[in-house]
Amino acid sequence: MKVSIRKIAELAGVSKTTVSFVLNNRGDEKNISSATQEKILAIVKDHNYKPNQLARSLSLGKTNTIGFVVPDISDPFYGKIAKHIDSCAEERFFKVMIANSHEDKNKESELINNLISRQIDGIILASTQVFESNKYKGVPLVYFDRISPNQKDSFIDINNQYSTEQITKLLIKRGHSKIGFISLTSYLPNIQDRITGYKNALIDSGFVTDENNIIDIDYNNKKESVVKALKTLLCTNNCTGIVFVNNVLAAEGVWALNTYFSELIEKVEFACFDNLDLFDYSLPKVTSVVQPIEDIAKNCLEMLCDQIDNSIIHKGKVLKTTIIER
């Protein structure tokens, strides 16, 4: 039923070769008469013929497709990165295949192997398994967001530690001397770096760090867990500034403060990693770190293309965040 290049060739009374040349814009280069070219193109259009990319890729050994593997595509952060990767890829005539690991290490391997067996040209990966070295030797690969502490392969990172240090210092500058940190039970290096940044800010400013002021949240039970943490930090430990390890927890914090500790709203200030529009019109004030999403996407793709096209393997690059002070 479906038309193939052979059929087009037959109809045009030429060989497959000729059709192939014309279709790949090499007609002139190959000195194919414009009459023949036009005839072929007309027939192609007439039959709405679309070359089979599978066959083409098989023959060329190139799919012009890259894989984009993330823990959760419904997370707006990854969604936005995906969107920009897609835009950048388009300019370079690449298609993007997005794969969702659902934060599952085994699923991630499976997905990557699948992408590889589909002959994708490269991979951009936010990995769930940051402590394993690259198991996929031979495939161009760029890591982002979840970077192993001693990453040996290409990556695009941001300075988690420094940024968190900055927002903590902003709270200090505003007069807060007791500052708590609401964190996650997580092995992820970016989370660990944020904790370090918080601590460094305190130490740098001549305060002592107190482990009682750092509370891990049970992510499966965020809401209650944040309320409890705030109660400890604000009521028992007398903190007036709170740094949250991410925006989701900070949003919970805003809710908890309004719901259970509204008498403290004027006294307390928040800071957190990653912004949310909601912070524009919420009390208490939430100062936040903004990741350069577009830049991250752009750099990932550039680095990957350098590997694919020129076999140049850059080491890694750390991008700058910005801070919205509120």
Next chain:
Amino acid sequence: MKVSIRKIAELAGVSKTTVSFVLNNRGDEKNISSATQEKILAIVKDHNYKPNQLARSLSLGKTNTIGFVVPDISDPFYGKIAKHIDSCAEERFFKVMIANSHEDKNKESELINNLISRQIDGIILASTQVFESNKYKGVPLVYFDRISPNQKDSFIDINNQYSTEQITKLLIKRGHSKIGFISLTSYLPNIQDRITGYKNALIDSGFVTDENNIIDIDYNNKKESVVKALKTLLCTNNCTGIVFVNNVLAAEGVWALNTYFSELIEKVEFACFDNLDLFDYSLPKVTSVVQPIEDIAKNCLEMLCDQIDNSIIHKGKVLKTTIIER
């Protein structure tokens, strides 16, 4: 460099056929000795051999891949649908290729043609061009979210009109007699249906509809535009209830009210289409319509698979929303 099935066959001292059968779990069926099977599998593992899916698909005429085309993958709504589609697809051994049309009609066609030329087995589409009939005859296709009013192909929809009618009536029940509608300049049928729902609610309750109470927002200038609309509706037209055509505009409304009309917060109530977590802890109260995201995803995939596997083309299905009253 890369190992192929031929190489495996050579190493095992058998033919490609035998290897192929073993790899596709048809070894027993084909009565291949377990000794041979084990030997082959060992070599495969040893060389970390992964069959080239391109060649496989070319040969089989099936890619086990479906395309998922949306206007904006960074929109959490589409992100969540994508995630669930992906989960459902996995159970059926399908991979999903996500494509972003960036709300561009031409780009959308291009993407779909590309997917087709990559021989994907079917497409799930939220289209930017709802008024054109299916141009992609022959390819299994299911529409969602953006449905043409006289859609002839498979689709999964929700009842935009009825849901909006319900939330409007909730505001009426709470004692609001003057209710405004903040909408979008959009040709999209789902938007038009929401407007109709709002009007029906008023008429049903014995009120007259007043076109002055329906204001279109300039989406490129949301913030200011919403402030202006609220000013007209609340201050000039004396509305106390406002229905927003979607959650993004409602969020802007919450911000605007808090920022410019805070004296009205106690008197005014909002309702909108699509929920946001923020509405849990914002004032004024925002009653919202929740789309059954998981169900939408599940139904899209089931319908598509029925087309792919059994050539059964269901017409369309309208799913039920729920309402969060606040």
Next chain:
DNA sequence: TTGAAAGCGCTAACAC
């Protein structure tokens, strides 16, 4: 200017 033919890696009907 154009075409024949080999090859990309895999499947499967058919033969032995």
Next chain:
DNA sequence: GTGTTAGCGCTTTCAA
């Protein structure tokens, strides 16, 4: 039980 071979649809070298 296993192998031969044609074929999936395209690219590209080499020959004419």
